[in-house]
Amino acid sequence: MARASTRARVHAAVLSLAAESGFGGLTMEGIAARAGAGKQTLYRTWSSPAAVLLDALLEQSLDAAGEVAVPDTGDLRADLETLVRGMIAELADPATDRLLRAVTAELQTDPAIGAEVLDRLLGPQLRAIADRLARAAVACPEDGAELLLGPVFHRWLLRTRPFTEDWPSAHVARVLRAVSSGG
Amino acid sequence: MARASTRARVHAAVLSLAAESGFGGLTMEGIAARAGAGKQTLYRTWSSPAAVLLDALLEQSLDAAGEVAVPDTGDLRADLETLVRGMIAELADPATDRLLRAVTAELQTDPAIGAEVLDRLLGPQLRAIADRLARAAVACPEDGAELLLGPVFHRWLLRTRPFTEDWPSAHVARVLRAVSSGG
Amino acid sequence: MARASTRARVHAAVLSLAAESGFGGLTMEGIAARAGAGKQTLYRTWSSPAAVLLDALLEQSLDAAGEVAVPDTGDLRADLETLVRGMIAELADPATDRLLRAVTAELQTDPAIGAEVLDRLLGPQLRAIADRLARAAVACPEDGAELLLGPVFHRWLLRTRPFTEDWPSAHVARVLRAVSSGG
C-alpha cells in the first residue's frame, strides 16, 4: 500500500490541479508530475483521476463534512428549508458546481466510484435527512428524503430551469404534505 | 454543410458503434472509419462524439419518441403510476441505461449538449407531464412534474437503492398529496 | 509513406544523437523529440531505433559506400591485401567499431534488420569480392569471399586477438592457396 507521505503529496497535487484547471484537466500523468511521483505509484492505488480526486476530497473533508449537518431546531419545516437553501447555495458556487458535476459524470461510468460516493457522501446525507424526518415522526423517512433531494438534483443536474427565491419554501411545503399522516 | 448521404452514413455508423461498444468507445476516428468518411468531414459538422450521437438519436426518434406519451385515462393516479412504472422499466433496460447515463454524463461537461437535450428530450417530457397534471387541475403542474421525476432520477442516477415493486404507487400517492389542495 | 522532409529531419536527428551519446542511448522517444516529430510518425515507418539509424546510414552513404570498392589493379594478391588492410583500418576506427558492433548485435535479434543489412551492405560487399575473384578465374568465388572475410569478422567480433601487421598478407596467401586450382 502506498506510503502515507506519498498519499499526502498526491492528494495535495490533485487538489491544486483541480483548483487550477478544473476536473477535465486532470490526468494521471499530470498528477504524478505535480506530486513528484511515478505514474506506477498512482496506478498502484487509484484507477483514474476521478478516483484520486475523490479520495483526496473524502480524506480532506471526512470528519467535517462527513457528518452532514441537518439542522434540528425542533421546527421541521424551517429546518428543511434551511437545508434546501444551503444545498442550492452550495450548488451555485462555481467550484462546487464543477466538482459535483464531474463526480456525477464519472459516477455514471465507473461503478466503483459510484459505490464510494454512495458510501461516503450520498448515503450519509440521505440517512441524516431521514433521521431528521424520523425524529419528527414521519412515516417513511427514506422516501421523504428522496422526495426532498430528488427535485433539487433533477433541476440542477439536468439544468431544466434556475432555482427561484421562493421555490424552497414551496417545495418543502409540498414534501411535508406528501409525507404527512395520510401516507 | 455535410451532404445528406454523408450524414446518413455517419448516423448509421455512430449508432452501430454505440450499440456494439457502448458510448465510452466512441471516437471521432472510429466513427469516421466506420462511416467511410474523412475525419475532417466529421469535424466540419460536429464537435465531439457526443454531438454526433445525440444528433443521430434525435434525427432517428424525434417525432416518434419526441412526443412523450403520457397516458390520459381520466384516472390521474393510475396514469402517473403507469408512467412511472414505464420509466423504471425503460431505465432497467441495459441499452437505455447505458445510453442515458452517457448522455447525462456528457451533459455535465458540455453545455451545448445540455441545451439540446433539454430542448428536445427533457423539456417535452416535463411539459407533457405538467400538461397532464394541469388537466387534472393541479395548481403547480411544473413543480409536480419535477416532484414526480426527481426522485426517480435521483435513485437511478446516483444508484442509491433499487426500485421495489410497490414503490411507484406509494410515490405517486405522495406526489398527489403534495400537490393537492393546499399546494 | 513518410514525407521527404520528415525523413530528412529524422535522419539528421538519429545521426546527431548517435554521434553524441552512442548507439545505446538511442530511443524512439529521443529521436522523435530531437526531430520534432511525433512518435507515431516514427513507428509508422521504422520499428526500432536500430532501423532508423540503419536507414539513415544507408541513405547517407548509399552511392558512395554502397559501391563497395574492390581494387582491381590486375594483381589479385595485392588487391586483396589492400582490401583486408582497409577493412582492418576501418574496424579500428572507434566510431565505425561501435556502429558496426551495434548493428551486428541488433541483427541477432531483429531478422528484418538482418535482411536489410544483408541486402544493402553485406551482400554487395561479398558480391564485389566474389566478382573480383571470378575475374581472376577463381573457381568458387563466393566461398573464396567468405574465406577472406570470415576470419576477419571472427577475430574482430569475438575479440579473440588483435590484428598484427603481417597477418593480412599471410591470410591472403592462405586464401589464394585455398581457392587455387584444386578448389
Added chain:
Amino acid sequence: MARASTRARVHAAVLSLAAESGFGGLTMEGIAARAGAGKQTLYRTWSSPAAVLLDALLEQSLDAAGEVAVPDTGDLRADLETLVRGMIAELADPATDRLLRAVTAELQTDPAIGAEVLDRLLGPQLRAIADRLARAAVACPEDGAELLLGPVFHRWLLRTRPFTEDWPSAHVARVLRAVSSGG
C-alpha cells in the same frame, strides 16, 4: 558476496527462465522473483541479466563442455569435417541458436562479458582445434583454426546464406589446402 544457496537459486531461476522465454525475456526483476530473492541481492553480485545467465551457464557446464571435444581419429580431413558438421548441427538447433546469438549480441556491448566468453568458451575451442592441427604438423595452427571457424560464424551470424549439405567437405578441403606445405 551472495550466499551459496542464493547463488544456486538464482542460477536455477535464470536457466529456467531462459529456457522458457528465451534470452530476451530475462529481466533482473523476473530472475529475482523466480529465485525468491530481492532485486538488491542480485545487483550486489551481477550487473545485468546477461551476467547472471553467463555465470549460470559457465558454472553449470564448465568442465564438461569446456573441454571442446575435437575428434582425433588420425584422419585430419575427416575429423575437421566431423567438427564442422557438428557445429553446423548445433547452430541449427533453435535453442543453441538463440542462446549463442544473444551472447554474441551482448558481447558487442559489454566487454566484461566478452572477456569471460573468450576465456572460457571461445579460447578453449580455438585452442583445441589449433592443437589438433598442430598434431597434424600444420605450420600455423591458430590461423588455421580461425580459417576453419571464421566462415562458419560469418555465414551463421550474418545470415548470408544457408549451409548446404556438401559445403563442409569443400570448406575443409579449402582450409587444408590453405594451410598446406606451401604456407
Added chain:
DNA sequence: TGTTAAGCGAGACGGTACGTCAAGTCTTTAC
C-alpha cells in the same frame, strides 16, 4: 456541356495521455 470550386476520402502529421514494464534505489519487516 464543360469548368470549376466545394465537399470529400484518405491519411500523414505534431502532440498528449494512456497503461505497462523494467531499471536501479530506497525503506521496512522479519528471520
Added chain:
DNA sequence: GTAAAGACTTGACGTACCGTCTCGCTTAACA
C-alpha cells in the same frame, strides 16, 4: 544484522486519439 519483500522515481515502451493539415478525386452547380 542481513536479506526478503516491495514501494518508490524515473523513463521508455508502443498504442490510441486528438485536431490540423495536405493531397488528389469526385460531383454537383454555374458559366
